[in-house]
Amino acid sequence: MPTTSHDDALAPYDAVLLLSFGGPEAPDEVMPFLRRVTAGRDVPEDRLQEVATHYHHFGGRSPINDQNRELRAALEAEVARRGSTVPVLWGNRNSDPYVTDTLRAARAEGMLRICVVVTSAYSSYSGCRQYREDLAAATEGLGGAGVDLEIDKVRPYALHPGFVAVNTERLVEAVADVPAADLAAARLLFVTHSVPEAMDDTSGPGDGDGNLYVEQHLRVGHLIAQGLAARTGTTLEHELVFCSRSGSPRTPWLEPDVNDRIEELAAEGVSTVVVAPIGFVSDHMEVVNDLDREAQETADRVGVRMVRVPTAGTHPVFVETLVDLLQERAAEARDEVVVPARADQGDLRPSVCDPGCCPNLRAAKPALCGRD
Structure with a gap:
């Protein structure tokens, strides 16, 4: 049973979960992946075939999973550099490793309290709430084994x-x-x-x-x-x-x-x-x-x-930013007074979403890490 020391900056969490979109890693995975992503959205088959050609230009392999492997490794190194022993896990919404499987394995190892950082910085249904819905569906998919999981997430971080x-x-x-x-x-x-x-x-x-x-x-x-x-x-x-x-x-x-x-x-x-x-x-x-x-x-x-211009990727400043956000969320979970870092004085999104935030316009679904 893993335990996190009280003086660990990521306490009370047992694990960090890097949660991402996912992507195909071989040509025969492309169409099944696209159908999962667009399920229920009335996307014509010919449009899916057109999008599939984008992947086939790159050998049927999306770069996203390799990039997330690199980001996970960079996060693990930065977490360890700061003296934390909390492991960094990785799960996807739409491809292996699926978030349900990642949480099932974490639960089996006794990791019961998990902090999530998503690879989306902005506020929107697809960038925030849909990940929260996927977390709810994943815990429901675990049945009784998911009842004792406590899952939090860091706030949207575009304006960090x-x-x-x-x-x-x-x-x-x-x-x-x-x-x-x-x-x-x-x-x-x-x-x-x-x-x-x-x-x-x-x-x-x-x-x-x-x-x-x-x-x-x-x-x-x-x-x-x-x-x-x-x-x-x-x-x-x-x-x-x-x-x-x-x-x-x-x-x-x-x-x-x-x-x-x-x-x-x-x-x-x-x-x-x-x-x-x-x-x-x-x-x-x-x-x-x-x-x-x-x-x-x-x-x-x-x-x-x-x-x-290149994206943030695994730039050290970006990796440090994500770990700062994890530590900020951990401090909130410990009921400490937290002054979130912000780049301007505009709207600052909370780590626990308000009721009705970025709603699902197609169907109401349960979502974790929110007040509704």
């Missing part, structure tokens, strides 16, 4: 100063070799995953005005652009664009698409675009396909130079 800092650092490094004259005339495109407009409209607390998903991205982008100016003296005109639209073509999704915007900027005479995928924490399929392949092809076709 560490997340902003590492994305600023990535941007500064990416433009270091761009000639000053070209950079001064460049346009900075912050990119994130498009979601249905209705999902953005209802993102945030149930008693709020919604649109927190877009608002958080705009604030993060503004802070990063400020950081670039402070570090380099270069002020870039910037905006938020989207990629990876999926789902029913009858459903309105957030726009503009990054490819459409690159074409428009080329028509306006812009010759350099800097593409910063701040909506993603690692270079997974939405980045390597939708940006490195498709957006790059668009830029080449219209004669625009595209500079792609």
Whole structure:
């Protein structure tokens, strides 16, 4: 039976769970994976076949699982460096290792109190509540063995100063070799995953005005652009664009698409675009396909130079940020007074979600780590 020392910074937790989206690791896994992801969403079969080609461009293997293996190892090293003995586990929503299997193995080893960090930084149904629903479904899937599990999660962390800092650092490094004259005339495109407009409209607390998903991205982008100016003296005109639209073509999704915007900027005479995928924490399929392949092809076709900024990945500052968040949540669990780190004075999301926060618009489902 594992026990965590009272002076361990991650006490009272027995384990940390890195919870991610998952992805196929072989060609024959691609379509089953896509069907799991889109179940109940009225996505046409021909659209799934189209998306499958994205994976087949990369041998039918998504990069996300390898990146999560690297992130888990980096988290384990940072946790140990800080003197904690709490193990770091890994589970996925949509592929092996499934979160239910991870929790079952943890329960069998006597790990009963677990803190979760998800590989999604922003507030929305798909970025937060759906992970909470998956945790509820996983514990239900364990039957009676899941009753004694206590699961908490860290808060959405897009506006943690560490997340902003590492994305600023990535941007500064990416433009270091761009000639000053070209950079001064460049346009900075912050990119994130498009979601249905209705999902953005209802993102945030149930008693709020919604649109927190877009608002958080705009604030993060503004802070990063400020950081670039402070570090380099270069002020870039910037905006938020989207990629990876999926789902029913009858459903309105957030726009503009990054490819459409690159074409428009080329028509306006812009010759350099800097593409910063701040909506993603690692270079997974939405980045390597939708940006490195498709957006790059668009830029080449219209004669625009595209500079792609790396994601946070396993940058030491990002890893330290996630462990800071875990320690913050552990302190809350110990009923200590906690002043959460924040990058600005805007809305700060709690670790325990309020009732109605980022609702499931298709069907009401149980969700852990919330008050409803």
